[in-house]
Amino acid sequence: MSRMPPGPPPPPAVQRLRIRFAKRGRLRFTSHRDFQRAFERALRRAAVPMAYSAGFSPHPKISYVGAAPTGTASEAEYLEMAVTERLDPAAVRADLDAALPTGLDLLEIVEALGGSLPERxxxxxxxxxxxxxxxxxxxxxxxxxxxxxxxxxxxxxxxxxxxxxxxxxxxxxxxxxxxxxxxxxxxxxxxxxxxxxxxxxxxxxxxxxxxxxxxxxxxxxxxxxxxxxxxxxxxxxxxxxxxxxxxxxxxxxxxxxxxxxxxxxxxxxxxxxxxxxx
Amino acid sequence: MTVESLFPRLEPLLPRVSKPIQYVGGELNAQVKAWDGAGGRPMVRWCLHYPDAYEVGLPNQGVQILYELLNETPDVLAERAYAVWPDLERLMREHGVPLFTVDAHRPVRAFDVLGVSFATELGYTNFLTTLDLAGIPLDSADRGDDDPLVLAGGHAAFNPEPVADFLDAAVLGDGEQAVLAITEVVRGWKDEGRPGGRDEALLRLAASGAVYVPRFYDVDYLPDGRIRRVLPNRAGVPYRVVKHTVMDLDAWPYPKRPLVPLAETVHERYSVEIFRGCTRGCRFCQAGMITRPVRERSVTAIGEMVATGVESSGFSEVGLLSLSSADHSEIGLIAKGLADRYEGTNTALSLPSTRVDAFNVELAGELSRNGRRSGLTFAPEGGSERIRKVINKMVTEEDLIRTVTTAYSAGWRQVKLYFMCGLPTETDEDVLAIAGLAKEVIRAGRRVTGRSDIRCTVSIGGFVPKPHTPFQWAGQLDALTTDARLALLREAIGRDRAIGFRYHDGQPGVVEGLLSRGDRRVGAVIRRVWADGGRFDGWSEHFSYSRWADACEQAFTGTPLSLDWYTTRERVLSEVLPWDHLDSGLDKDWLWQDWQDSLTGGEVEDCRWQPCYDCGVCPGMGTEIQVGPTGRTLLPLSPT
Known part of the structure; x- marks a missing residue:
């Protein structure tokens, strides 16, 4: 039997953003899970209106594409995330980069215009x-x-x-x-x-x-x-x-x-x- | 003077160790200050050390509070170091890389003060690794003027005697004001050109009352092994060293900007201490005894700390910490206010309280309004009514059943119950009563919910008598009997799939007992265990009982001492205890009377609500309990 929490369902996603980021210097020792936690906290600190999954333990809707192994640096990591308000990618970029620790650096953020990122x-x-x-x-x-x-x-x-x-x-x-x-x-x-x-x-x-x-x-x-x-x-x-x-x-x-x-x-x-x- | 970063030498080793991220620092809200100050005054440099793995040490509140406070102070810098795992220790030794701080990777030995936080005695072997890897002589007596002053703090510092040889000083009680006082003494001594070397620095610190310096006290022993007396050997050193007590928590709102690790750690949340101290009078609880009196943080101060803490960290969980959080005089207001404020923001609130009453369930419900109601934890601690009277945990079976049925009917599906094994006067029957209790909990839960998917988990560990408690005189139950009793309990619980059973073996508890109530002669055992490879004794995969037992055999040959002598032996009133010269504020006669009362079933009420029961803390230390209600309400903050 599946139970659902009381209250209204979470607000729907209205926009998807694609991000390229870097893992540099000593922060190349972050694992993928380490990065995920740091990124989700940065989203909260930057007050990005994230879309969440429904259920008792809601998770922000973020999909990561093939993470670089722990210990390797990267200038080209990618992820896609869903938000509940339409945003100007340029504005998000500054806030989000400031909220991320130095060494986990946001390089580019664009609105997803369609297609599948992993397929590219x-x-x-x-x-x-x-x-x-x-x-x-x-x-x-x-x-x-x-x-x-x-x-x-x-x-x-x-x-x-x-x-x-x-x-x-x-x-x-x-x-x-x-x-x-x-x-x-x-x-x-x-x-x-x-x-x-x-x-x-x-x-x-x-x-x-x-x-x-x-x-x-x-x-x-x-x-x-x-x-x-x-x-x-x-x-x-x-x-x-x-x-x-x-x-x-x-x-x-x-x-x-x-x-x-x-x-x-x-x-x-x-x-x-x-x-x-x- | 400049101090070079060790990172270039550490970096090539990191790809070869597990979880290298724990050694690189760079946490959000971490600080790196310049080694030399701008002003004319000498810098005072602290290395704060938690002698366990980073994942355990990073969230430690004590370290975070002092780290932020010291770094806020002009001409003071503080960095952090944690225990390194054996894989990195081996590589550091092979490549000659000394122990480093994670902030600027400066060598630990370059600091003025190495402050070690001992939350548990099982960190003592790691502490020796730290000294050795840092290049600091293990023995206080062998250190020179280039070595840091090695200070211990934390709850275990209330009996630092087992590590007295390795320490320069210990700080008793709350650290906030103490570290600032120590800083100024050290600064003055440096400013004068370090007259008299480290001995003079320690003498000044001891004379100021800020710290206990073991080397300034001589311990004499009786032929039967007990202590004859402990006396100062220097003029100007107090006979008894008194603990520090911070009296206005609102004036010390730390941590404001919590450290946010990149590595995964045991607690991923913003924690705020809602009060310090506890007056429930549970006789086994050292924390409750040594942190008196109760001092509450006000509802408004808590509200502000949570707002800035969450904003500066991005944490999605808030923990309202204390020894018994549901006891805060305004907890209802705090819970409702925070639940209102963070509703719909995916911010979880947690209240680690194990009080066995319906109000606790109500609070938990308020804090999990829209979340999953998975499990609630209660701590009756003893299985039978008789043993609960012995430990002064005044909970009846009726209370427990009423509480758990409230929890099950409010939608909680799992109840965890905490117990101890090996309490004074305990018999097999007291422990077996736990099985009956658990079965009754399940029966009652099924009755009120009409469901069969409810669960109850029994979690039980061995009791370790601790200094500064009424049970400080008690004989500890030996490991064999503890394990036998736990086996009986497991059998009595049987195969009921609704009841889970989690337990801890008796052996680690015996070693903890040795280190908790040991005296200076236990230092030789710690040294042997460490030399034999003992590390991370708090981790079952690293702990070796035989290593400790063998070291005791060897160290105590030809003496009346033994592992049993320190653990299972009951003490008498006239015995000088190793920590009698360390003043936690508790009156020894009151502790003894409470110990005697426990054997006859006498109860002590909570002095938070009832008249003073004369434990001695408030009059002796010039403190008083500070409880609300303040009449204030939580700021109607809108979360960002």
């Missing part, structure tokens, strides 16, 4: 900074990784170990020369179970004995749909472009550039490129 996201562009690893070493390891057809890695989960192929979802990988450390950029398709940057690092260790002296700094730079017919690029279609009203836009990387920081393009720098799998 099929891959991630990752950046892995590996201090103490020579660029040539990394480039060699990446070549061997890409040359393999199947790299089975094991991941420890709460309910035991699980084997997965770390190679197939990696659609593109390139190494960038940088003054301070070697940088790997790669596009990884979202599959189930997910292949994370950590799994790729395990794969690099397996095929090329790559063992970074300190844990690499991992950042998700972008998420979106793969560019049509061009597997040798790390560009992804911006999932908010449609809602912004400019559907053809590309997702820029965090620093606004898609080339290596010393000016060389990804492929020129190390001469490796991935073939699309599947």
């Amino acid at each position: 996201i099929e891959a991630s562009l990752w950046e892995l900074r590996l201090p103490g690893v020579p660029t040539a070493t990394l480039a060699g390891a990446v070549s061997r990784f890409l040359a393999a057809t199947d790299i089975t890695v094991e991941r420890r989960l709460k309910d035991g170990r699980r084997q997965l192929d770390a190679r197939a979802p990696v659609l593109h990988a390139g190494v960038i020369e940088d003054r301070n450390c070697a940088i790997l950029r790669m596009v990884v398709r979202h599959v189930t179970p997910a292949v994370r940057p950590d799994d790729v690092l395990v794969g690099l260790r397996q095929v090329a004995n790559l063992t970074p002296p300190v844990p690499p700094l991992v950042t998700r730079l972008a998420q979106g749909l793969l560019a049509d017919g061009d597997p040798a690029t790390d560009q992804l279609a911006d999932p908010l472009a449609f809602d912004r009203g400019c559907p053809s836009e590309r997702a820029p990387a965090a620093d606004g550039t898609l080339v290596a920081s010393d000016g060389a393009s990804v492929e020129d720098a190390v001469g490796v490129s991935a073939a699309t799998h599947g």
Whole structure:
């Protein structure tokens, strides 16, 4: 028998907003659940008129799209939420960003004009900074990784170990020369179970004995749909472009550039490129 | 002087530990002040430490209150440190990273004062880990002028003797005014160029009456192991150290801006203490005894604190805390006012009260107007009427049945009942009576609701005699007998699926008993347990009874002392108790008389409503009970 609380049902949602946010610096150690709690509290502090589910323990209507793992930074996390009053996204943006802790930063907020946000996201562009690893070493390891057809890695989960192929979802990988450390950029398709940057690092260790002296700094730079017919690029279609009203836009990387920081393009720098799998 | 952040050295270790977010700080309302002050006066720097995991320590009210208060004070900074889990401890030792604060990741050893909050004695081993990881010598006697003054506070500080070797000083009672007084003594001493080193700093603190400094007291023992006497060994040090009592809670409205963690913690809510102290006179309850007299916060002060607290935190739950919240003289007004104010805002209100009466059910109903009525908790504490008289918990079976039937008919589906096992004079029959009570609760509940889906959960733990209570002389029930009694109870409850049964084994209680009523000689046991790897003793997955039992064997070889000597032995009136020189305000003769009355079934009324029963606190400490009604009403605030 289901019981419902007394009183009127919660006010209905009248508008949906889509948000891109970043997880930066020491706050990259927040888990997805940590972020959810922090975000819901920020909504309360910013007095955003959230739509709630009905029932005895109402929850704000927020859907999160594939969260970056605990410990990895991100410049491209997405969520969609429903509100009970029509709002100007620009006004919400300032209040909400101020209510979030520094390091959980709101990058963009747009009104949802339709379609499904999760369907506009099929891959991630990752950046892995590996201090103490020579660029040539990394480039060699990446070549061997890409040359393999199947790299089975094991991941420890709460309910035991699980084997997965770390190679197939990696659609593109390139190494960038940088003054301070070697940088790997790669596009990884979202599959189930997910292949994370950590799994790729395990794969690099397996095929090329790559063992970074300190844990690499991992950042998700972008998420979106793969560019049509061009597997040798790390560009992804911006999932908010449609809602912004400019559907053809590309997702820029965090620093606004898609080339290596010393000016060389990804492929020129190390001469490796991935073939699309599947 | 500058102090570098340890974060760059900590950061590479964090991906390798569980829940790294607990070590990074950055909580909403956290503060990072400059290490050096702007004024000409020396800064006084406090590191506040809670010796348990972050998830338990972060919500602690005591730490949050002092953190905010100290940081508000000019030329004072306060940061926080919590116990690190063994995975990070191992990495920190491997990489030579010392213990850090979570605010600015400054090294704990760089602070002037390390203030440790002991809510429970089971944090003592973690406290040693903290000292060791910070690079502070374990023994007070070995510390130099570059080490912080190590201070203990919290309820366990009312008998700090088991950790006396490791402490420089202990603060008894309310911390708000005490930390400010300590700050000024330390500042004066620093300003004069630290004359006489840390010994002089401690002497000044002791002479001011702000703290108890164990090293200034000598303890002599009798050949049978008992204490002969405790005497000061320095001029100017008081014979007895008196607890601190804040007399106007409205003047200390903290926390105003509560810390909001990113990590998940045990309490995710804004908590406001609606009064301090308790006068119900439950003889087992140390908190009720040492926090007298009752001092209420006014309805308007509570209303303002809740408004700013919720607004500055974004918390969706408000807890109205105290030792017996339904006893506030204006609780009805508070509950209704807050329920009105937050109606329709998805803000939950909670009142942790376990009073066994219909008014309590009414209050719970008011606070959950539109929410789910899942469970209510009541604490009869003892199964039989006889044992409830012994502990001065004046609840009849009729009261309980009437209360739970009120709860079930008001829509609550589950009732939790709290009990203790091992109370003085207790027999198997007293505990078995709990089973009968639970079955009667279910019968009555089914009768009034006509439903079969109601539940009752019995939750029972072992009683631990505590200092400064009438039961401070009592022999504690040994672990084997406790477990046997609990097994009998489980059998008596049987397989009735409407009745749940939750219990705690006897062994952790025995160790808590050792640490609660121990003297300075127990320090050697704590040290051994810690050296043997003892950590997080409050967590069942880390607690090891044999580790403690073995350490007692070794430490007490060739002495009249033993684990039993400290726990199951009943004391006599003439025995000098390890905490007799620490003044909680309670008259020892009154405590003894109450202990004797308990054995003959004598009852004590609540002095909040009845005439004074002469416990000694008010006249001895110049305090008085402060209760309403104030006649004021809650501000008609509109929530944002």
